[in-house]
Amino acid sequence: MSAHLSAAPPPSVRVRAPGKVNLALRVGPVGNDGYHPLATIFQAVSLFEEVTATHSMPGSGISLTVSGPQADAVPTDETNLAWRAAALLAERTGLPADVGLHITKGVPVAGGMAGGSADAAAALLACDTLWDAGLPRQELVELAAELGADVPFSLLGHTAVGTGRGDLLTPAMTRGEFHWCFGTQREGLSTPSVFRRFDELAGPSTPDVAPAADDTELMHALRAGDAVALGKALHNDLEAPALDLRPELAAVLEVATDSGALGVVVSGSGPTVAALGRSRQHALALGAAWTAADVVDAVWCATGPAPGTQLITSISR
Numbered sequence: 001m002s003a004h005l006s007a008a009p010p011p012s013v014r015v016r017a018p019g020k021v022n023l024a025l026r027v028g029p030v031g032n033d034g035y036h037p038l039a040t041i042f043q044a045v046s047l048f049e050e051v052t053a054t055h056s057m058p059g060s061g062i063s064l065t066v067s068g069p070q071a072d073a074v075p076t077d078e079t080n081l082a083w084r085a086a087a088l089l090a091e092r093t094g095l096p097a098d099v100g101l102h103i104t105k106g107v108p109v110a111g112g113m114a115g116g117s118a119d120a121a122a123a124l125l126a127c128d129t130l131w132d133a134g135l136p137r138q139e140l141v142e143l144a145a146e147l148g149a150d151v152p153f154s155l156l157g158h159t160a161v162g163t164g165r166g167d168l169l170t171p172a173m174t175r176g177e178f179h180w181c182f183g184t185q186r187e188g189l190s191t192p193s194v195f196r197r198f199d200e201l202a203g204p205s206t207p208d209v210a211p212a213a214d215d216t217e218l219m220h221a222l223r224a225g226d227a228v229a230l231g232k233a234l235h236n237d238l239e240a241p242a243l244d245l246r247p248e249l250a251a252v253l254e255v256a257t258d259s260g261a262l263g264v265v266v267s268g269s270g271p272t273v274a275a276l277g278r279s280r281q282h283a284l285a286l287g288a289a290w291t292a293a294d295v296v297d298a299v300w301c302a303t304g305p306a307p308g309t310q311l312i313t314s315i316s317r
């Protein structure tokens with residue numbers, strides 16, 4: 001064999017997982033466990049996190065690197081949700097937690113689009129494949145729910161109704177593609193503080209959360225592929241607390257509305273604002289309007305629904 005040939009690369013697995021927007025998000029009174037019951041409709045969008053899991057020497061433990069937009073804002077230690085996903089999978093399967101993880105960010109950081117949850121979902125599938133653990137899908141979903149309320153949806157993708165903490169999912173029927181533009185801010189908003197402000201604003205009289213089935217018009221719009229009706233039905237109970245914590249967001253909503261967006265809503269716990277366009281071109285124009293008005297730090301155009309967590313490549317020795 002030629003001396004020039006280098007050794008084969010170590011086995012590695014590359015997985016991608018989508019970010020999401022909440023088309024409707026209804027929040028009930030905080031429970032004793034510190035969580036709020038939710039009735040939500042998630043849509044996965046074509047902004048993806050990629051996680052590569054590479055074989056590492058026995059005993060080397062977990063290591064993590066991050067690249068892509070806003071990578072410097074992401075922790076690379078055991079507080080990272082992808083790291084925790086690998087550690088949890090190892091613990092539950094009894095396999096050694098030896099893996100090199102690399103995250104390529106494609107979802108805005110701390111923006112209410114569940115980028116960290118997508119990392120956890122992708123790391124679960126990547127390590128399950130690399131370690132040949134072969135956990136049934138349902139067990140991966142259960143581990144996902146332990147890692148965070150939005151992690152199971154990132155595994156599932158497409159469009160789904162979420163109840164409980166948002167982790168009990170029922171797939172929703174949709175037709176066609178919806179064209180989104182997302183306006184993001186350099187400085188994120190912490191999800192717990194937005195929920196806390198929700199409690200403060202709502203006072204002790206928060207009504208019980210309405211079942212997502214109450215979002216009948218929204219579900220009809222999805223089934224009909226009717227973007228105009230979907231735009232009118234977008235709703236987020238966390239929008240008021242997010243605006244209260246970040247009053248500048250009002251201008252982001254206003255610019256998109258004035259530019260003819262079919263609907264505008266704060267995404268999840270914010271501060272990302274989602275605007276629904278009539279077409280791909282119109283979504284791009286909404287982003288251009290935000291940039292011209294200087295009310296966002298970045299714009300990201302995407303379509304929904306997008307598939308859930310998927311294996312992209314698997315290289316074995």
Ligand code: C5P
Nearest residue numbers: 034035036038148149150165191192195
């Ligand atoms: O589940 P996850 O770690 O993503 O949630 C982060 C925080 O957001 C929780 O600790 C809780 O304070 C808040 N949260 C909530 N109700 C939910 C989901 C999250 O109060 N349904």
